[in-house]
Amino acid sequence: MTGTTLGGRYEIGERLGAGGMAVVYRAMDLLLRRPVTVKVLRGEFTSDESVVRRFRREAQAAASLSHPNIVGVYDVGHEDDIHYIVMEYVRGRTLKEEINERGPLPAEEAVRIARQIAEALKHAHAHRIIHRDVKPHNVLLTAEGRVKVTDFGIAGAATGTTMTYAGALLGTVYYFSPEQAQGRYGDERSDLYALGVVLYEMLTGRVPFDGESPVSVALKHIRETVTPPREVNPRVPPAVERLVMKAMAKEVDRRYQTAEEMIRDLEAVQRRLSGWSAGGRPEPSFLGPGARDRTQVVGRTAPAGPADDATRPGDRPGARAAV
Template sequence: MEGQILGNRYLLLEKIGGGGMAVVYKSKDTLLNRFVAIKVLRSEFSTDEEFVKRFNVEAQSVASLSHPNVVSIYDVGFQGDVHYIVMEYVDGLTLKEYINKSGALDWQEAIKISIQICSAIEHAHKNNIVHRDIKPHNILMTKEGIAKVTDFGIARAVTSSTITMVGSTIGSVHYFSPEQARGGFIDDKSDLYSLGIVMYEMVTGRVPFDGDSPVAVALKHIQETPAEPRKFLPSLPYGVNEIIIKAIQKEQGLRYQSATAMIVDLNKVLVRPQGGFVGQETASNQSTIRMPTLNNSNISNQARNSSSAGKHSEAQKIKKKNTTAYWLAGITSVLVIAIALFFTISLLMKGNTETYQIGNYKGQEYSAVKAELESKGLKVIEIWQDNEDYDKGIILEQSLPEGTTYRDGKYTNLELTISKGPQMSKVPDVVGKEKREAQNDIKTANLTSSIAEEYNEDVSADYVIRTEPATGNEVKVGSEVVIYVSKGAQLKTVKVPNLVGKTEAEAEKLLSDSKLVIGKILPAGVTKGIVNKQLPAAFEDLTEGDSVTIFLTPQEEGPSTSTAPSTDTANNPQETGQKPTGDSASDTKSSPGKEEEVIP
């Protein structure tokens, strides 16, 4: 199907995966100009109503979830007989590929990955969705090390009858729970069992059960007890070993009862790898007690002995009374000695060791409290938890109540539950992206967005200039990110210069200096002349780059080559600095001196 376009929008580029129900393609969203993953239902199932229904269940299940460790769903559709789901494209490896590439993981890395997976499972369970197919193949690892749970293809809303039908058990045989193998009741604890198997594989590099056939593996899940992970990895901390063993108990009632409870222990083991805090669930059914059987011989013996019992009853009463007195005297002596020893030891301890009292540390800054307690010889155990209401480092709970008296060394530790602050999310890099794509990326990061527009000469209109907070900053989930979007280059307003009386060249120069251009030159055909009119008129406002129409008056031809003075000069000889020449007869006649002249 590579090269095909679905929904007039999604271009299928290459096949990147597939399962029993569907094939996954890396695709390009041509509208938002981004990569997406599209899951296409296999053609052989497109006419099967049951498979189409299950395929749609996946879309509905994931669409109701919004969590950083769950792959986001963007769109659902069908084209002809092709049914598809558009999802977030994760550029990375599956956890299975990561394990195969790296081998057994460091236990701390495995715990951190498990916390992320368990957090996604917890979110799904709170939305009444059981995944039912938790396995490394369905965990995607981003290049930043973030785990994302995908493939809710067999997920189902939890009801009172969430039972897998015998003969159609769903899930991957190496990871599914005993109740899935039996076709029994499936609940949220089934997902936690599968997560326990995934943890087992992460720390040991192998699954606990394997066999020649799926049936053989399924039977082992039901019947056999797996070897503890420490058998294959002796250096594995006891705490990690205990968590895995509890998660993969055969009986649902003996496992973790919720993802939340499992997350608490996963966080604890990072600071207390030695363990000792993993509690064992107790089964609700009490064992049957076998009572001794009464037969005829018992009854006969009791009858024969009853007659002699009366004879000795008085003697036995006296003996019992004496024995009781001895016992009471002995017990009293022991108690007196114990009390004396207790007070003696207490006095000695008071003389050598200072006594302290536990205060109320809730709401205080952890760093200050830790320094104070450790200076008094009390070891502090840190348990960090996400908390929306308190800043990072604020103490939420303490294991010993206020007022508890202790002496240096009496208590080995004090557990303090400390806020990690609200759940945080990194602001994604959307600089240079189109506005709608940027908004979607912000939403995918579990943040909200608002748009602010501004002029920018370097960034095209409708594309992102920057964000506030900036890319990479960690902010509280749900926080608002302001996306600054370019409106393009800002066009400035200029005044039209006065061009009247200027030549065409002069007018062009004035307009250029004002960042304007000459438009039409009228009348047509005039190439040289003087501007006698302009549109728009002088001093009106225009935008840089606009044009101005000019009207020219043709210039007259230049002066002839005759040396005769101009009319103005002839009429005003004084302007030339010369005297009249007398070349004209009229000039001679008008001279009064000529009439008096006598010619000899």
Template sequence: MIGKILGGRYEIVEKVGGGGMALVYKAKCNLLNRYVAVKILRSEFTSDKDIIEKFKRESQAAASLSHPNIVNLYDVGEEDDIYYIVMEYVKGRTLKEVIKEKGILTLNEIINYTKQIALALQHAHYNHVIHRDIKPHNILITEDNRAKVTDFGIAIAASSSTITNMGSVIGSVHYFSPEQARGGYIDEKSDLYSLGIVMYEMATGTVPFEGDSPITVALKHIQQDPVPPSEVYPAISKNLEEIILKLMQKDQASRYQNAQSLIVSLGKLKEDAVDNEMTMMLNHEDSPTQIIPRIKEEDFEVPKVSAPKPAPKSKKSNNKLVIAAAIVAALIAALLFTFGLFYVSNLNFFRTEEVVVPGLEGKNIEEAREIVKELGLQLEERSTHTTETPINEIISQETNAGMKVKPGYTIRVVVSAGPDMANVPDLIHEDAVNVPLLLANRGLKAGTPREEFSEFPIGTVIDQNPRGGSSLPAGSTVDYVVSKGPQVVTFSMPTLIGETRERAEAILRQQQLEIGNVSEGDSNEYAKGLVIFQSIPPETQVSQNTVVNLIISRGPEVIQEPEDITPPEDEPEEGQEEEQSASTNLSTQNVTIQLQGHKGIVELVIKRVSDGGEIYNRSHNVDNEGNRITIPVTGYPKEEFELFVNGQKHSKNIKLK
């Protein structure tokens, strides 16, 4: 590969590293005459279309990132089955090499590196890019001590199958989050977990989980709690340990929810570190005042050399020397005076005054603008939505407070734009089942629904708070009311037997009951035109619109004698005449119906077999009235009736005695 020219401009100079998916080469860009790093996909993956597509897509997405703490991606290309990306060439060491050299980093070093990495992740996450492979090997430390995160895109292209089919990439298992180890859902908090492992290693010189195999280590991420850093290195800052352990929580919801929250905590930790340093300086000076013996001339051990004695001079020559010396001294004094004037003047020929960067985090942006203007510095602002910082308050600054910079230097800050606002959808008349999804699509949450009776169908949204079209901070809850349908009011069935038909129908209409089938029947008890039967017995609890069937008396049955009476050949048996007489009279009998296996509302209908006329039609609530129901049935002796339960005919007919 050395000497090969890719894309007609990138000449491979030397191999500088490699990972599970790619090899890294130093190359010279012949077009811009600069050195770049070229990352080439390993040959064993060039036949895997899925990996190639992810390599291209994610590398191009990462190339859109532009941040001082992210290695810039310049180009993506393909040539002769060689898939490569071109990125900024960074002269320096990896953070892994720094840790190996120093063992344990100082508190200020940990804060400095972590904050720069967090700023890089904040920028990436803001642009919807997840790194997925944060580890010291992928963090470069430049010669001026700047941290730069690399391998964006390459890491993202690796899917959950990486563990099983990408040999050396499995080494990253020491920095995997639990959700990565078990192939679960990965988000910004997964990167923060990995950063917690990196901080653990910077603070203790070792990773929290070790094992004989990658699977063993992955299981420890899922199942075991890490050994507290203070047990590995007792001198660690307590506040630093709390930050590390919070980043390494197994549950994603228990970690820092975003990089900004971590940056805020690091800022507070930085203040504590400064206070501790000041206390140490006051209690233990590097160069304390001491009484020491006078240094004698012979202590220098300078060899003595004999010099020839000068010839004696006359007094006149001595006076000339004094005058000459005075003139020279005056000239020197004049030159020094002139130099001093230039030195203290505003011309600043020899140096430029430096300005101390102010601490702007937590300040209102207007106040920050005034401070920066007075110091002769520039301010570059970028806003982001957040619920954790008040609007117009500075969340973070790129250049650390206390650093010295030249006048005119630009300080980049991130300003809170307040919570991201979401438009509330109109939920009225929507099906309640769809409400959570409708709100989630707008970045909102569904509250606990409240139910009320209404004229709308059951399950329909009839009210909401706040109203549709209003704005709410993203993540807010919207409450809503769901219809339970019309409210059912029950009352006692009035007595209609003995009333005239007109009176009975008037009572039914007044009670908002439905008049069902009205038929006539013989009755020896009630006069013609009076009600002799109602399908729903009196005092039974009914609701509005219940159907009630009536039978109206047509008077006693009239039996006409035939003109020619022929006596029967045989006399009727004893009791037979009485039975025949009884068969012509209506009677009411109570029929008990068992509704085994039924629940809730059951529709019962009883029809005469002879003409199909309904004599009973009513709904029963089995839960309230029980499954054993007694119904009065009026008819002639031995007359048969059909029973229908929820529209299904019962297997047996009802037969009166």
């Protein structure tokens, strides 16, 4: 693909990465003279008309989103059997790369990132767009501290499709909600469950459920009780743990019902963490009465969770879009 010009406008440059549905390239918009990211649908899906239709429909819907925490979709097109989405080029790295390199993030930083992801979801949900594939690989971090969520267009196209690229499916199932693991479509609350998983991983350095196959991981999301974050990393404040556990409730009615509701709790936690950190005092237990506080002992943290296709060797960790 490198050297190809799509639509007479987008000159394809270096390959930045690949996922289960698409290959991602840096490109140059020859008309506006600006760098862009081009996501090309994998060849094995181009013969499936239902996938192609969903790919285009979801991309067009995602293009309607305009928010500072969402990677913008500029264009969608096809040339012969090549179907592609043109997106904002973000110079940064994925949240998955950040976790893999650093391990557990400080609670204040993790909550700040989660709040920006929630703001992106709130905007998308208001436009009746569900992401359905919220994971650290689809979250970009800029050098300026901005969080950008990507892949709103392609996530919906993958729904209901048999994913032959096993690594990508395994990478996604770590963040499945129980209803998605049962084969149901999911709604806004599925996105919020996935955000709870992402926050869990930021705080502990590992995903809450692991397994040797996608099916085994999916069954754990349905049946098993998650290990509380503080049992993995005692530095996690009790209130942050409660927020994670509510987001990851197996019954949808016990979770956060809207992104706005989750944002309110994230804001409250963020304010309290910021205030106590500035004062040099230990983080308190808050957001709810009767919380059990445990001795703040720094223990051995768990190893980073398994990386999926988006972080396999060969992909550049620098400026790129998540896959």
